[in-house]
Amino acid sequence: MIFIHQPAAGAGQILLDRRPLDLQDPIPDDTVWLDMIRPTREEDLKVEAFMGIQVPTREEMKDIEPSELLYVEEGARYMTGRVLSKVSDSEDPGLAGITFILRENRLVTVRYEEPQAFRMYTQRAGRTTGNGPSTTTSGETILAGLIEAVIDRAADVLQLQGERIDRLSGKIFEVQDDPSVRNTALQDTLRALGRHGDLISKQRESLVSMERILLSLSATYRTNKAPRELREDVRSTLRDLQSLEEHATFLSTKIQFLLDATLGLVNLEQNNIIKLFSVMAVVFMPPTLIASIYGMNFKAMPELEWHFGYPMAVMMMVVAAVLPYVFFRWKKWL
Template sequence: MLTIHGTCPDSRDKLRPGTLGTEGAFPDDIVWIDLLNPTPEEDKRVERHLGISIPTREEMHDLEPSEIIYTENGARYMTARVICQSDTIVPVLADVTFILTDKALVTVRYDEPGAFTIFLNRATKPGGCGQQPEAVLDGLIEAIVDRAAEVLRGVGDKIDIASRRVFAGRGQDVERGGVYQLVIQKIGQYEHIISNVRESMVSVERVLLFLSANYTRPKKAQTGFSAEWRSAVRDVQAIEEHAAFLSNKLQFMMDATLGLVSIEQNKIIKLFSVVSVALMPPTLIASIYGMNFKTMPELEWQWGYPLAIGLMILFAVLPYLFFRWKKWL
């Protein structure tokens, strides 16, 4: 799908969504061309209009690290990984290519990250976006960074809830395979989201560093965006530090959860050991009087059977009382 956005005559700080017919020419005021799951025909139309090459989905996915950011025929090609489907259990990273030219910004994507929806809602309102390709790129990157920060904040809140469940849980939950198993599964899901956010921010940071170091303001542009991009770099680095903090917190939760599980399992093993020791004397007595020797004086005793039963009960109770006195039970 090919979507165009042009300047708005009644305002200098918002975009105007437009439509383009099958064979219609691109208007002169277009500053942003968004390609979502584009067809080969749509790619060719944009290539003819701007004199650039649009990468295919396979080319975007198979890019070498040295080819993620490059300049060709005066156009800057930048591919970033943007977090997508963050509201699901397992979010994914979507490859998005930004092509910055003097005429317009072109975005090529094969998924629908939430950051694009956020930016579209913002850019069509007064004060939402400037009417330059660089302003659109700056706004998109800002929306991507804001979305990543929002995702991390949500994960942080969920981690706090899981932490309370871990340290307020009861030992019986281990025996039932309850809360600890669920928490470990959640920790894995949260770590996956955090790692995706960090990977996304690393790619966005590379784009921002490239723009800050290699961007030259076009003659028609009234202001530059180097300062905004340098500020965005600091925001990205702050998000990366927050992601590292949450990752360390998850590691602590994992260690604490496994430690609590181990403690509860040791209690169960200790109980089995104590029971085994307590039953050893009665077992010894029963074994002795279960031997089939012909000459055993106790076999002729009238009270031999009650005495054996009493001894077994006595030697089962005495270890139990001893263990309780030692506070081993």
């Protein structure tokens, strides 16, 4: 599917007009952004013929080498980044590879997922904003707006995860008297920490890939002496992104602390169980010794034919079991 975006004006100032393009229809000359979503080979050839570029395949977009993600070919600049997608309670979060291709005054995006950031940007870019001049009329400004939307979405995700981690932190250190409830809560906490840690890790990876793109754009704009406003926007976006990276690192550190604390509480629960078994072994050790002595049945044993021998042995075993228990309770080991 190919969506084309053209500057348009109406009852107010509309930034971009977005509509799908049929395969048999020609691409208008005033198109500033071609958004390719899960493109077919025929759609690739159509855009390649119009733009004079090579559209990368899905496998090429998965490459992790920087030289394969950021390069210039035949006057077109190719930039591939990772954007977080499927961020919801019912789906596992994933990283979607997105390729941005800049050539002259046009932008081409190639993607196989539907990140929330793209929906946010297209809705905002197609909104009426009064009679002010449009600022989203070139590929460079559209690219800057898309990256800004990705960063805004990343900020929302990190803020939401921070709030969830704070609530989880309170539950971890909450006193629970019921051992079964406490054990179940600790297991649920470990799973939740794993999910939050995975999401934040992927979000940070996405921010790092966007930072590479911004650094590349900054160097290019500085060399080509791009408009000052565009260079300032890139620098400002880069500062915001780096601050989000620091926040993601902080959240990762906090998750690691909570994970260590939870594992420590799990170890304490295990130690309590082992301590209980150890105490029971010590409690029953003296009675076992007494029973072993009087179970040997030697002829010369003085108590063997004594009328009160059996009650005495039972009483000695009871006392030998009670005394260690009382001692442990007095020392507050139980």
